[in-house]
Amino acid sequence: EIVLTQSPGTLSVSPGDRATLSCRASQSIGNNLAWYQQQPGQAPRLLIYGASTRATGIPDRFSGSGSGTEFTLAISSLQSEDFAVYYCQQYNNWPPRVFGQGTKVEIK
Amino acid sequence: EVQLLDSGGDLVQPGGSLRLSCAASGFTFSDHAMSWVRQAPGKGLEWVSVISGSGTSTYYADSVKGRFIISRDKSKNTLFLQMNRLRAEDTAVYYCARLGGTYRYWYFDFWGRGTLVTVSS
Numbered sequence: 496e497i498v499l500t501q502s503p504g505t506l507s508v509s510p511g512d513r514a515t516l517s518c519r520a521s522q523s524i525g526n527n528l529a530w531y532q533q534q535p536g537q538a539p540r541l542l543i544y545g546a547s548t549r550a551t552g553i554p555d556r557f558s559g560s561g562s563g564t565e566f567t568l569a570i571s572s573l574q575s576e577d578f579a580v581y582y583c584q585q586y587n588n589w590p591p592r593v594f595g596q597g598t599k600v601e602i603k
Numbered sequence: 604e605v606q607l608l609d610s611g612g613d614l615v616q617p618g619g620s621l622r623l624s625c626a627a628s629g630f631t632f633s634d635h636a637m638s639w640v641r642q643a644p645g646k647g648l649e650w651v652s653v654i655s656g657s658g659t660s661t662y663y664a665d666s667v668k669g670r671f672i673i674s675r676d677k678s679k680n681t682l683f684l685q686m687n688r689l690r691a692e693d694t695a696v697y698y699c700a701r702l703g704g705t706y707r708y709w710y711f712d713f714w715g716r717g718t719l720v721t722v723s724s
Contacts, residue, residue: 529710531648538698538714539640539648550712582648586710594648 497521497588499595501581507603508573516598518566518583527587530559530568533597534579542581543568570600578602605629605713609699612718619689619722625682625699625715632680633657636702636709639673639684641695642717649695652684653702653709667693689722696720 498521508514518528526546531539541550543559546566556571570577583595611623623639639651652673653662661673672685682699696717703712 527708531711533648538716539711540714541703541710541712544703544710544712584648584710586704586708589650589707589709593650597647 497524497585499583499585499593501583501595501598503598504596505599505601507601509603510575511572512603514570514573514577514600516568516570516581516600518561518568518595520564520566520585523563524585524587526562527585528559528561528566529584529586530557531582531584532577532579533582534576539582573600605701607699607701607713607715609697609715609718612697612720614721614723615689616724617690617722621686621689621720623684623686623697623699623718623720627680627682627699627701630701632675633677636706637673637675637682638700638702638709638711639682640698640700640711640714641693641720642698643692643695646695651697654682655706686720689720691722694720694722 500519502517528546530543533539547559558569560567580597580599582597584593606628609625615621636655638653654673658675670688674683698717699715700711701713702709
């Protein structure tokens, strides 16, 4: 069973600054990784799939990178609506467990 | 425009049953696998179940296997989750989600707004 570990648990960032989130897989998953954003009280939204492909309508300040076991989501210049929880999901080998535990991006 | 309208959440006693529904529109329903994902209060996301586009293949998380049944009705473009023998730990917001990607290499490309299931006496 593949385990995804996200770090940090909470990231404090000032508006306009860059944020970098990490997702590590316990074994290689190729580029079969997606990222989701969940704003408070809302459903998750797909941001990135294939480790680096932005979903339809996602601003280009969001970028994904990595392959194998190490992945990164970068947000180049944080806007107010970007303060949220971010989850990574592997789809190389499921079921069963697919999501990381999440990283909360909060206003510094 | 893709829309997923999930419904059916309620307060139910431990050991009880509930059926969730998800009405899909804006895409060819049978072309996509569909899934349920849940989120307990203040917790992260937990995948619950998947059904293939044809409905012939289903998968379940160990935590719900033998108690929950996923199904779909292509004539009504609707996804269901029959939840039996409910436990307090099943309390969560349940999201219907469409799956993108290829068979068993799935990610969740569209989500419903969620429906709250509370299991309590």
